[in-house]
Every structure is written in C-alpha cells, then in structure tokens.
Amino acid sequence: MLKSRHLLGIADLDPDEIGLILETADAMTEIAARPIKKVPTLRGRTVVNLFFEPSTRTRTSFEVAEKRLSADTLSIAVAQSSVTKGETLLDTVRNLEAMAPDMIVMRHASSGAPHLLARLCRSAIINAGDGMHEHPTQALLDAFTIREHKKRLDGLKVAIVGDLLHSRVLRSNVELLNKMGAQVWACGPSTLMPPDLARFGVRPTTSIDEAVDGADVIMMLRIQHERMHGHFIPSTREYFTTFGLTPARVARARPDVIIMHPGPMNRGVEIDSDVADGPYSVILEQVTNGVAVRMAVLYLLAGQEAQAD
Amino acid sequence: MSQVMDADRMSRALTRISHEILERNRGTSDLALIGIRTRGVPLARRIAHALHGINHDEVPTGALDITLYRDDLMRQPVGPQPVVRRTEVHFSIDDRRILLVDDVLYTGRTIRAALDALIDFGRPRSIQLIVLVDRGHRELPIKADYVGKNLPTSTRQSVRVRLQEIDGEDEVLLVDPPAQEGA
Numbered sequence: 066m067l068k069s070r071h072l073l074g075i076a077d078l079d080p081d082e083i084g085l086i087l088e089t090a091d092a093m094t095e096i097a098a099r100p101i102k103k104v105p106t107l108r109g110r111t112v113v114n115l116f117f118e119p120s121t122r123t124r125t126s127f128e129v130a131e132k133r134l135s136a137d138t139l140s141i142a143v144a145q146s147s148v149t150k151g152e153t154l155l156d157t158v159r160n161l162e163a164m165a166p167d168m169i170v171m172r173h174a175s176s177g178a179p180h181l182l183a184r185l186c187r188s189a190i191i192n193a194g195d196g197m198h199e200h201p202t203q204a205l206l207d208a209f210t211i212r213e214h215k216k217r218l219d220g221l222k223v224a225i226v227g228d229l230l231h232s233r234v235l236r237s238n239v240e241l242l243n244k245m246g247a248q249v250w251a252c253g254p255s256t257l258m259p260p261d262l263a264r265f266g267v268r269p270t271t272s273i274d275e276a277v278d279g280a281d282v283i284m285m286l287r288i289q290h291e292r293m294h295g296h297f298i299p300s301t302r303e304y305f306t307t308f309g310l311t312p313a314r315v316a317r318a319r320p321d322v323i324i325m326h327p328g329p330m331n332r333g334v335e336i337d338s339d340v341a342d343g344p345y346s347v348i349l350e351q352v353t354n355g356v357a358v359r360m361a362v363l364y365l366l367a368g369q370e371a372q373a374d
Numbered sequence: 375m376s377q378v379m380d381a382d383r384m385s386r387a388l389t390r391i392s393h394e395i396l397e398r399n400r401g402t403s404d405l406a407l408i409g410i411r412t413r414g415v416p417l418a419r420r421i422a423h424a425l426h427g428i429n430h431d432e433v434p435t436g437a438l439d440i441t442l443y444r445d446d447l448m449r450q451p452v453g454p455q456p457v458v459r460r461t462e463v464h465f466s467i468d469d470r471r472i473l474l475v476d477d478v479l480y481t482g483r484t485i486r487a488a489l490d491a492l493i494d495f496g497r498p499r500s501i502q503l504i505v506l507v508d509r510g511h512r513e514l515p516i517k518a519d520y521v522g523k524n525l526p527t528s529t530r531q532s533v534r535v536r537l538q539e540i541d542g543e544d545e546v547l548l549v550d551p552p553a554q555e556g557a
Contacts (some may be wrong), residue, residue, distance in 0.1 A: 067456050
C-alpha cells in the first residue's frame with residue numbers, strides 16, 4: 066500500500082512503494098491487449114487533468130489511463146482558461162473543487178505547485194510535472210521499461226545525457242534509480258549542469274563517451290528551448306557534435322543497451338535519427354508503458370481515498 | 375480450527391468433478407478452464423490435468439484476476455487494498471463453454487465480479503462454476519454447477535483452503551473466530 070494519498074514526487078516513495086506501483090502496472094499492461102480495453106474500477110470517480118503547461122504525451126496518457134479505468138475525466142488546458150484572466154492558482158483549483166472531483170492531475174511551470182495544492186485541497190493530487198522539480202510518473206514508466214528489458218534495476222549503469230539543468234525527468238529518475246540501486250551517470254555541457262550534482266549520488270561528466278561507456282541504459286534528455294533564456298549552448302549543431310547520441314557512441318555501450326527518451330525528441334540535436342529509430346530504441350515502448358503505470362498510480366491512490374473516507 | 379478435507383479427499387473430489395464435467399458436457403470440445411486468482415488457478419490446472427488423464431484432450435486453461443471488478447474496492451475499506459495481479463487468458467472465449475474455478479463459494483460477490491470480467495473478454499457460449507468448497511451464505515443469486523464439498527458454516531467462521539502449489543500442503547480448514555477473513 067502507498068503511504069500518501071498524493072503522488073507528488075519520487076522523493077516521497079520508498080523502494081517497496083515503487084515496487085508495488087511497478088508490479089501493479091505489470092498487471093495493467095494486459096488490459097491494453099483485450100478486445101474491450103476498459104475495467105470498471107474507477108466508475109463514478111471524477112479526475113481533473115489540469116495542465117498549466119502544454120503537454121500532449123503526458124496529458125493524453127493520463128486521459129487514456131483514466132478512461133481505461135472508467136473514471137469520468139475532464140481536461141483543462143489552462144491557456145484558454147481563467148488564469149489568463151488573472152485568477153490565482155489556488156482560486157482556480159478551489160473553483161474546480163467545488164465540483165467535487167476525486168483526483169487532480171496537474172502540471173505547472175512552478176516547482177512545488179502541486180505540493181501547495183496537496184496541503185490546501187481535499188482532492189488527491191498527482192504531479193504530472195512541476196517546473197524543474199519532479200515528474201514522478203515519467204520516472205516510474207522509465208523504471209518499468211528498464212525492468213521489462215533488464216529484469217532488474219539494481220547494479221545497472223544508467224547514463225542520462227542532455228539538458229540536466231532544466232530537467233524534472235532527471236531529478237525524478239535520479240531519485241528513483243538511486244533508491245533502486247542503479248548507478249546513474251549524468252552528462253551534459255557544464256552550462257546545463259546543476260551545481261552539486263554529485264551530492265545527489267550521481268556521477269557528473271561532460272564527456273558523453275565516458276557516460277555511455279559500458280552503459281546498460283542510455284536516457285537522452287531534450288534540449289528545452291522554451292526554458293533557455295540565456296546562452297547555454299553555442300548552437301544546436303555544435304551541441305549535436307559534442308553531446309548528440311550517434312551510432313558510434315551507442316557502440317561504446319553494452320551490446321544489449323536500451324535507448325530511452327521522454328519525448329518530444331529533437332532529432333539531430335540530442336539524438337541521431339538512426340539511433341531514435343534503431344534496434345536499441347525503446348522510445349515508443351515508454352509511451353505504451355506510460356498508460357499502464359498511470360493506471361497503476363490512479364488505482365493505488367483511489368484505494369487510498371477509500372481508506373481515508 | 376479443524377481440518378475438513380485432507381489431500382486425499384481433495385484429490386478424489388477433483389477427480390469426481392472432472393468426470394462430472396465430461397458427463398455433462400459430453401467430452402471436452404469447446405471447453406476452457408479459467409481459474410480465479412489466487413487459489414482457483416492451481417485448481418483449474420489440476421482439473422485440466424485430470425481431464426487429460428481421462429480423455430487425453432488438452433483443455434486450455436487461463437487465470438483471471440478480479441480485483442479491478444470488485445464492488446467493495448471504492449466503498450468500505452475492509453482491509454488493505456488488494457494487489458492487482460495479471461489476468462492471463464491466452465485464447466478466445468467466444469463460443470466456448472467456460473468452466474470458472476474458485477476455491478470457496480461464499481457470498482457470491484467474487485463470482486459476480488468474475489462474470490463481469492469474463493464478459494469483457496468476449497461472448498462465451500456458457501459459463502459453468504466449479505468450487506472446491508461451498509460454504510453457504512449467498513448474497514447474490516449464484517449457484518455452483520460442480521461442488522467438491524458442501525460445508526455448513528457460520529458467518530463468523532472462516533474457511534481456509536491450502537494448496538500444495540501455494541501453501542506447500544493440500545487441506546481445507548474451518549477456522550473459528552476471532553480469525554475473521556473469509557474467502
């Protein structure tokens with residue numbers, strides 16, 4: 066059982082809880098193979114997807130997961146909502162709460178926004194990405210995908226390469242992989258490397274060759290153009306030459322390496338098309354697994370609700 | 375706590391049920407066994423094995439997890455939230471005669487959930503119910519077609535089926551209160 070009724074970050078989970086979510090997700094994968102891809106588990110529950118930042122993959126994935134569990138869902142893209150008319154985050158959410166949803170899945174550009182709501186609202190909050198802080202369901206689906214291929218997480222060498230500074234995917238993955246005993250190498254240009262990375266149990270390097278050498282898993286991170294308000298890299302072409310994942314670099318990893326990317330990919334910037342579409346790539350499996358992992362999270366948190374009632 | 379079935383009696387009950395299945399269905403064509411997790415699954419496999427021994431036919435066997443179909447999941451917290459396990463039905467159930475297998479028949483709510491789950495997989499020609507123990511106290515209009523043993527119980531008692539494959543031993547125990555978890 067999960068200890069909290071919210072999922073705010075990997076930092077709050079212990080290895081047993083992570084294991085339970087991954088086991089439950091494994092059972093959920095079978096539902097996608099059925100003729101009727103729906104179970105009645107969350108019938109009568111209302112889930113609000115509240116996205117203050119654009120998202121296609123994560124929002125769609127949550128929506129599919131909610132529908133497969135028979136929850137009633139509504140998705141609010143905040144670009145067209147009252148926030149643009151000057152309403153505060155808390156007022157927006159209080160108004161939604163007046164309609165008695167059971168869970169709120171939210172993405173926000175500010176780190177810690179879901180934590181604030183979890184303290185002040187009745188609904189269970191699922192963090193679908195908060196600023197540069199955490200993106201727990203992404204780390205869980207990454208772990209699920211790795212485990213499907215490697216049958217374990219402990220002892221693996223995982224190289225995470227790219228824009229480390231702006232990446233909530235990095236933070237959640239480092240939290241999770243450390244807890245599960247994997248060894249994480251983080252690689253990126255020094256301008257995009259957060260200070261004190263080593264303090265989080267990560268081995269920082271600016272050499273991609275060193276990072277991917279003998280790696281079991283290579284996880285590429287997107288260059289987040291929309292968050293770059295300074296001059297972090299000279300040019301995308303220069304970045305590709307120094308940090309891009311090419312077939313030659315993949316060859317330095319273990320022969321059974323898997324290549325991951327949380328999406329959306331910038332082909333020719335952080336990853337070569339031949340690698341993205343190549344035999345080691347599990348990028349589309351990550352998307353498929355995302356639905357099962359989110360179903361698991363929704364199921365486990367809904368059970369928490371029932372216990373708390 | 376008293377033993378109401380030992381390994382011998384359990385094995386004879388399953389053999390008898392297997393013969394009854396063949397008699398009633400006139401053979402094994404179109405039959406499939408689906409065990410309800412957890413203990414219905416090894417029981418289904420044993421019946422498949424027994425049918426093979428009698429008729430030399432392979433009857434396809436699957437496993438059904440009904441957790442996501444339970445009616446108490448989001449209502450009263452009766453205990454810790456159940457862990458969801460994999461459903462494994464690797465054959466089409468359309469137009470088959472399905473033999474649903476569980477260890478204990480009690481309120482009938484598990485079977486109700488299992489019927490709902492099965493219908494999501496297709497449209498079987500019929501569904502028959504096999505249970506090792508029928509302990510009475512139905513809350514829904516559900517009846518077993520094949521019963522290993524009818525066991526009169528009080529609602530305060532609990533019935534514990536233990537199987538070699540899971541518990542290391544074959545036996546059925548009738549447990550008196552204060553132990554309270556039923557089937």
